[in-house]
Each structure stands twice: as C-alpha cells, then as structure tokens.
Amino acid sequence: MTSIPTRQLGDLTVSAQGLGCMGMSHGYGASDDAESIATIHRALDLGVTLLDTSDFYGAGHNEELVGRAVADRRDRAVIATKFGFANKLGEPTAIRGDAAYVRQACDASLRRLGVDHIDLYYQHRVDPDVPIEETVGAMAELVAAGKVRHLGLSEASAATIRRAHAVHPIAALQSEWSLWTRDLEEEIAPVCRELGIGIVPFSPLGRGFLTGRYTSVEGMAETDVRRTQPRFADGNLERNLAIVDKLTELAAEKGVTAGQLALAWVQHRGADVVPIPGTRREKYLRENVAAVAIGLSADDLAAIDAVAPADAVAGTRYDASSLSFVNR
Ligand SMILES: NC(=O)c1ccc[n+]([C@@H]2O[C@H](COP(=O)([O-])OP(=O)(O)OC[C@H]3O[C@@H](n4cnc5c(N)ncnc54)[C@H](OP(=O)(O)O)[C@@H]3O)[C@@H](O)[C@H]2O)c1
Secondary structure, X not given: OOOOOEEEEOOEEEEOOOEEOHHHOOOOOOOOHHHHHHHHHHHHHXXXXXXXXXXXXXXXXXXXXXXXXHOOOHHHOEEEEEEOEOOOOOOOOOEOOOHHHHHHHHHHHHHHHOOOOEEEEEEOOOOOOOOHHHHHHHHHHHHHOOOEEEEEEEOOOHHHHHHHHHHOOOOEXXXXXXXXXXXXXXXXXXXXXXXXXXXXXXXXXXXXXXXXXXXXXXXXXXOOHHHHOHHHOOOHHHHHHHHHHHHHHHHHHHOOOHHHHHHHHHHOOOOOEOOOOEOOOHHHHHHHHHHHHOOOOHHHHHHHHHHOOHHHOOOOOOOHHHHOOOOO
C-alpha cells in the first residue's frame, strides 16, 4: 500500500485526487463489474481515498458496486454520493430537493451502499422550486442523525453556495473544471475560497477527450453521453482536437501524457482542489494517480494556458437541456 498527499475539503481530509466511479455504471457504455471493483481496490491501495458516486449513476447500480467494493475495507474509503435526480436515465429530468425527498434518498443510498454513514453527501443539482435553505436544512438533519458526515453541492451558483453555507457548513462544491471548462473561475471559486469550501472538479479530463484517446464518436456506445455533447459534435470536434494535439506535444516535452498534464493543471488550481478523474481501468488509474506528483512551474502553467486557452474551445460543455439544470 502506498499513499498520496492529502487535501482538505472543509473539515474533511481526502486524498489529493479522488476516483470518479460514474463510468463504471453510466454514461460511457458497457462496463465489467469485476474490472471496476479491481480498479477501486487498486485506487485504495495507491492511497486514493475519495470515491465519487451518485444514486443516479446506473439507477443505483453504481452505489451498489461501490458498496460491494468497500465492504471489507470501509475504513479506508471516503464515500461521496449525491441525490437530486428523481428521474431515471432516459426519462425527463426531474430534480427534487424537498426535505421529504432528501430523507428518503439518503436512506436509499445508505441501503445500496451497505454502510451506516455517508462521508460526503452532495445535492447533485439545485432544485429551482425549493429554497436551498429547506434542502440544506434537511441535509443538516442527516448530519445530526449520524447518517451523513459532511455536506456538498454540485453545480451550484455563488449565491446558492452562500445561502447554503449559512444554514450548515458546506465542505465541498463539485462542479466541472478542466482545461476546457473554466466557468467557475470568475465568481464561484472565489466564493468557495472565502467560505473555506473545497472544490472537487468533475470531468477533469474533459470526459476523456483531453487524454487524446478520442478522435471521433465512432466506436462509442449508442448510449454514450458524449454523442449528445456539443464539443464532440462534427465541426467542433475537429477544432477541439487541434487543442489536444498541442497539449500532447507539450506533455511529451515534459515526459508525461496529455491526460497527466491536464490533471496536473487542475491539481495546480489550488491546495483546496481535489479532482476526481473517472476510470474503469487500473492502467489509466495508475497513470492518473501519477499526475499528483507532477510539479508545474509558472512557465509550465503559462505554456499550457497558451496551447489551451479557454476561448479556443468549440461547443458548450452540455447540450441545452442539461445546461438548463445548472444553477445560475
Ligand atoms: N456532479 C456532476 O454533475 C458530475 C458530472 C459528471 C461526472 N461527475 C463525476 O466526476 C467523475 C469524473 O468525470 P467523468 O468520468 O465524466 O470524466 P473524466 O474524468 O474527465 O474522463 C473520464 C473518461 O476518460 C477516460 N480516461 C480516464 N483516464 C484516462 C487515461 N489516463 N487515459 C485515457 N483515457 C482515460 C475514461 O475511460 P474508461 O472509463 O474507459 O477508463 C472515461 O471515458 C465521474 O466519474 C463522476 O463521479 C460528476
């Protein structure tokens, strides 16, 4: 067993990089449970403690999978899960954040995970019809009941974060942050910093695109969510590939992979930042974890910014429907 450095998400101590488990059940085509569980075990052995799941991923399958993986090593894992999508994948999106739903969702997640507490419980998307005070009030009751240890929000606006934090300390904000998605830098990250809230960037590899592995959606499963994402669409994809090509060249000069350079860039956003790259495979996990140790100088960071400027990215990060559920 090895270890990697730790970072703080509020009062919660986690490994400096977590493991996104979503793809093991959802979004990126068929998976092999045995391979996924072996990847989670390897992550824990490498010192990755933070495992990220949600009740939405695979309609509960992902929580059950994570629960099975940690059953005999619960004390080594920091389990983060989420509630808020009350629909199943393929059904119209239905966000719920009312108190009764929060209580019911938490009990269901605890059951699927097979644990007596969740270390970090996030609201996956803010419910526009329920005051955040009601949602976080219900989440705070879960803390008082010992079912949950720390609270988080995902894709919440700066104003919502402030209101939520006034009800109960928020340990972490999980939102998309990578070389090609920098929306939170202007307003949201500064508020997190002011309030002592850690930041957990999701999709730090641009859903795999920044590794250079994907040059087309051909070969992806019909259900792969990337087929509906504008950045992977014809026209945009070619322009975005030009960025990845330059990133790959720069990475080669440093003797690392493009994915590692993209992860190291996220890791260098601050000591309160804990990216959660997703993978189902031990070989990618090892490569990603190794990125924690990559040091980048100010010149390196400037060179990365120069080859991957935010305004060069073609296409929005989600389609219009998914974007409408991001709290503003
Ligand atoms: N809060 C939210 O709304 C939200 C939204 C999206 C995701 N998330 C969380 O964030 C986590 C990470 O995001 P993500 O999975 O969407 O995107 P990501 O981490 O940017 O990329 C994942 C993709 O990259 C591939 N990959 C990973 N490491 C690689 C490597 N070293 N070389 C080549 N390919 C590699 C994976 O392939 P394989 O699967 O084949 O290994 C997968 O297709 C998710 O697992 C989930 O827990 C949260």
